[in-house]
Amino acid sequence: MLDEHAPVALQQQIVRLRRSHGELRVQQLLEDLDRHGDVIDDPVLWLDTAAKRRFRYTPIEAVQRCTCGADTIVPVGRFVYWNLLGICRCATCGVLLASPRLTDAAMRGIFGSSYFKSQPPAFWGERREPIFAEILALLHRYECRTVFDVGAAYGHLLAYLCTSAISGAGCEVSGPTVAWGRANLGVDLHLGSVQEVVATGIGSTFAAVVSLDTLYYTASPVDELRAMRRLLRPGGVLVLRLRNGLRSLARALMHRPGRIGAPVMPAGHLWAFTPTAMRRLLAFAGFEVLETGPAAYSRTSLLPLHGAACATSRAAARVGIPLFTRSFNIVARASDGG
Numbered sequence: 001m002l003d004e005h006a007p008v009a010l011q012q013q014i015v016r017l018r019r020s021h022g023e024l025r026v027q028q029l030l031e032d033l034d035r036h037g038d039v040i041d042d043p044v045l046w047l048d049t050a051a052k053r054r055f056r057y058t059p060i061e062a063v064q065r066c067t068c069g070a071d072t073i074v075p076v077g078r079f080v081y082w083n084l085l086g087i088c089r090c091a092t093c094g095v096l097l098a099s100p101r102l103t104d105a106a107m108r109g110i111f112g113s114s115y116f117k118s119q120p121p122a123f124w125g126e127r128r129e130p131i132f133a134e135i136l137a138l139l140h141r142y143e144c145r146t147v148f149d150v151g152a153a154y155g156h157l158l159a160y161l162c163t164s165a166i167s168g169a170g171c172e173v174s175g176p177t178v179a180w181g182r183a184n185l186g187v188d189l190h191l192g193s194v195q196e197v198v199a200t201g202i203g204s205t206f207a208a209v210v211s212l213d214t215l216y217y218t219a220s221p222v223d224e225l226r227a228m229r230r231l232l233r234p235g236g237v238l239v240l241r242l243r244n245g246l247r248s249l250a251r252a253l254m255h256r257p258g259r260i261g262a263p264v265m266p267a268g269h270l271w272a273f274t275p276t277a278m279r280r281l282l283a284f285a286g287f288e289v290l291e292t293g294p295a296a297y298s299r300t301s302l303l304p305l306h307g308a309a310c311a312t313s314r315a316a317a318r319v320g321i322p323l324f325t326r327s328f329n330i331v332a333r334a335s336d337g338g
């Protein structure tokens with residue numbers, strides 16, 4: 001693509017980069033650009049960003065269709081996370097999504113090498129105990145004795161629930177994390193995504209499927225939700241904890257299409273969901289929502305403040321004000337009762 005017919009602006013950019021970064025580096029960048037193919041819609045901007053941010057080749061893909069099935073994807077802005085990515089909004093269901101985004105293989109590579117590595121495994125179990133206690137209360141409310149944890153990480157939730165006579169299993173895409181959980185917590189962890197686990201024929205036997213802060217990492221959340229549904233026994237419930245996409249939406253309003261801005265979503269997230277958007281996606285996946293509420297926070301020095309925010313948001317929701325807490329829980333049941 002970079003012959004004499006390349007646009008003048010691109011040729012000028014290449015000349016500039018050769019002066020500042022050297023022939024070898026520019027050659028590498030041009031090869032990477034070629035490998036990305038049609039996914040790069042602005043090669044001049046991509047080359048400039050890749051040179052300044054010192055990109056190593058990381059595969060990306062453009063999303064043509066939202067997880068809700070609509071092709072009404074509107075570009076909002078651009079941000080950098082391992083590569084030059086885009087932020088878009090679906091005009092049909094209201095979710096924010098990354099496009100272009102890292103491919104599933106690239107995501108798994110990043111998770112496999114750097115997952116939760118900033119602290120020892122036991123730290124994460126202790127830090128998330130307030131969240132686990134809230135999930136336990138929800139499971140008691142719906143009288144669930146068996147659970148499948150999607151995106152279980154080390155399996156701390158499963159170990160926590162076990163002490164309250166709730167048994168179960170989970171899945172996780174990070175190999176080292178699964179190995180640690182099996183060896184140190186004795187939990188039943190499957191290596192892979194929930195869609196891969198369902199494909200092995202595990203069966204619809206669980207009273208609850210729980211997924212804490214994981215749905216934004218999957219390429220197709222609706223397909224993921226449908227797979228979760230297949231793990232539930234008749235009448236079983238799905239319990240999701242999610243970061244509230246309202247903040248991402250607010251940040252997205254400050255972006256301009258074509259310009260690079262601050263990341264709108266937390267690192268690695270492919271989607272941002274508000275409670276309203278989640279209701280729509282759950283309906284697409286064959287669920288009816290039973291309840292939505294503010295989610296408990298991890299154990300940090302700000303826990304009392306967060307607790308007050310949850311109480312305020314819960315009260316405000318009674319008079320129709322959308323949940324504004326950083327995270328929310330949503331409980332749903334298969335809409336056909338099965």
Ligand SMILES: [Zn+2]
Pocket residue numbers: 066067068069070090091092093094095
């Ligand atoms: Zn959509």
